Amino acid sequence: MIKVSVMYPNSEGCKFDMSYYVDKHMPMVRDKLGAACTNAAVDQGLAGGEAGAPATYIAMGHLYFDSVEAFQESFGPHANEIMADIPNYTDTQPIIQISEVKL
Amino acid sequence: MIKVSVMYPNSEGCKFDMSYYVDKHMPMVRDKLGAACTNAAVDQGLAGGEAGAPATYIAMGHLYFDSVEAFQESFGPHANEIMADIPNYTDTQPIIQISEVKL
Numbered sequence: 001m002i003k004v005s006v007m008y009p010n011s012e013g014c015k016f017d018m019s020y021y022v023d024k025h026m027p028m029v030r031d032k033l034g035a036a037c038t039n040a041a042v043d044q045g046l047a048g049g050e051a052g053a054p055a056t057y058i059a060m061g062h063l064y065f066d067s068v069e070a071f072q073e074s075f076g077p078h079a080n081e082i083m084a085d086i087p088n089y090t091d092t093q094p095i096i097q098i099s100e101v102k103l
Numbered sequence: 104m105i106k107v108s109v110m111y112p113n114s115e116g117c118k119f120d121m122s123y124y125v126d127k128h129m130p131m132v133r134d135k136l137g138a139a140c141t142n143a144a145v146d147q148g149l150a151g152g153e154a155g156a157p158a159t160y161i162a163m164g165h166l167y168f169d170s171v172e173a174f175q176e177s178f179g180p181h182a183n184e185i186m187a188d189i190p191n192y193t194d195t196q197p198i199i200q201i202s203e204v205k206l
Binding site for chain 2: 048056060102103
């Protein structure tokens with residue numbers, strides 16, 4: 001199983017509309033990806049590791065697929081439309097990582 | 104529910120012993136945290152978002168708790184012992200983030 005993590009860096013004054021992300025963006029993404037996307041998760045950053053430190057990421061979204069190929073084949077045709085929705089909920093530039101789920 | 108993510112930055116030549124992490128470190132951590140830790144996950148970085156780009160994190164570990172207090176109360180007494188195990192599997196310095204699970 002692989003996991004595509006979209007991580008939105010936190011900075012002072014940055015914007016992130018969590019309601020839009022959870023209620024509009026993620027459902028739209030899952031609808032476009034179809035059955036290839038087996039699960040999804042969303043995290044809202046609360047704090048960093050040191051006392052009083054801010055979270056490194058204001059939010060993170062995770063999409064699960066059986067394989068990298070399953071991600072690419074389902075995401076590719078909708079990539080432009082999905083990316084075009086990002087300014088509707090944030091002014092940050094996300095970092096994307098593909099990981100293999102080991103546990 | 105909250106999630107404590109321990110993210111190990113990737114860099115050329117950095118070391119990360121995934122077998123030790125999954126088979127030794129995480130079981131030890133879960134044993135120390137007890138029932139307060141409701142779930143755990145481990146990701147191995149495969150790639151970044153751009154074609155040919157490396158993963159930002161060589162590995163990520165995630166621990167789930169009912170609340171920040173449940174994390175702090177269970178982790179605090181074992182923090183030193185858990186942190187002391189890090190050099191046994193990596194030479195990287197992890198970034199820690201506490202998030203609220205929204206989806």
